[in-house]
Amino acid sequence: MTEPRWLNADERRAWLALLSINTLLPAALDNQLHTAGKVSLFDYNVMAMLSEAEGRFLPMSQLAARTSSSLSRLSHVVAKLEKRGWLERRPHPRDARVTTAHLSDVGMTTLEALAPGHVETVRTKFLDALTERDIHDLARIGEKIVAGLDDDHWILRDTESRP
Amino acid sequence: MTEPRWLNADERRAWLALLSINTLLPAALDNQLHTAGKVSLFDYNVMAMLSEAEGRFLPMSQLAARTSSSLSRLSHVVAKLEKRGWLERRPHPRDARVTTAHLSDVGMTTLEALAPGHVETVRTKFLDALTERDIHDLARIGEKIVAGLDDDHWILRDTESRP
DNA sequence: AGAGCGTGGTTGAGAGTTCAAGTGACGCAC
């Protein structure tokens, strides 16, 4: 049992900054989305991921992967969004175990109405503080961290060059 | 009402990576802390911030600032930690409005027992994926983002050079 | 065909978080 390696100055700065960003940024975005349309950042992302999928639907487990969430969390949220008429759940025709979540037309319209305000907030609260180079570096570093946490995370697919 | 500026490739990569990190990293750390000692990452941070303060106590509002949390959230959590005997609340002697949270000896011991496993997890889940240079860049970029979200955030004090 | 195992998803209970409202105390204006 040896003495643990404590964080040095840069490691500590990086860690504390990430920790703060982690609570402040989602709070700011949640806030904007909630006043704009009683939607959380997570709700928004669920719908956004569906809107980008072929046919605007995905199996629950793939949607969970794309939102980095547990199936349980997703299930509760999809139930809520379904009650609002923005999503619809259907059984998969070939595999009766899987449920697919479909973005409804009303959901799509809602999402489109929310999108401009949301990206604008992403800019003002996040991207505007950075230079083009910062953003490029952050994308690279961020993807490294994601890879360390989940080595076949969906955002790492098709964007990486192959050998 | 002009067309919003959507995200370009790098902006999107940076944003999606941050979003994923944001859910995966705290989950991993919460997990470790919870199995090690039924403590959340936020609980841990509250105690860690107190442990680093002069005299191991801070007014609630300063503690809230240091944990980037709302006073309400903090109040609930401090109540919980107080019930476990790790913290103690005392009225401020000069200003009866303020409550100070003190880390107890038991709390300090608990924190010290948890710390090695926690830093180790911070390393394996986060820092190990990065080079020294990445960490330095991330610290710089991260602090820029924090500054954009809260221009007098505590982590920006004393670490920045002054004019 | 059926036993056993893994997969995909749901559910309910308990823990945690947020939001709005409330309680005192300070401090300044007159």
Add this chain to the structure above:
DNA sequence: GTGCGTCACTTGAACTCTCAACCACGCTCT
């Protein structure tokens, strides 16, 4: 020294998330 606005919290209710248990289906092996 009496209002009156602000500050520093606290509280309770509503909502969200997590965790463990559960169900149903598909796959493989015999």
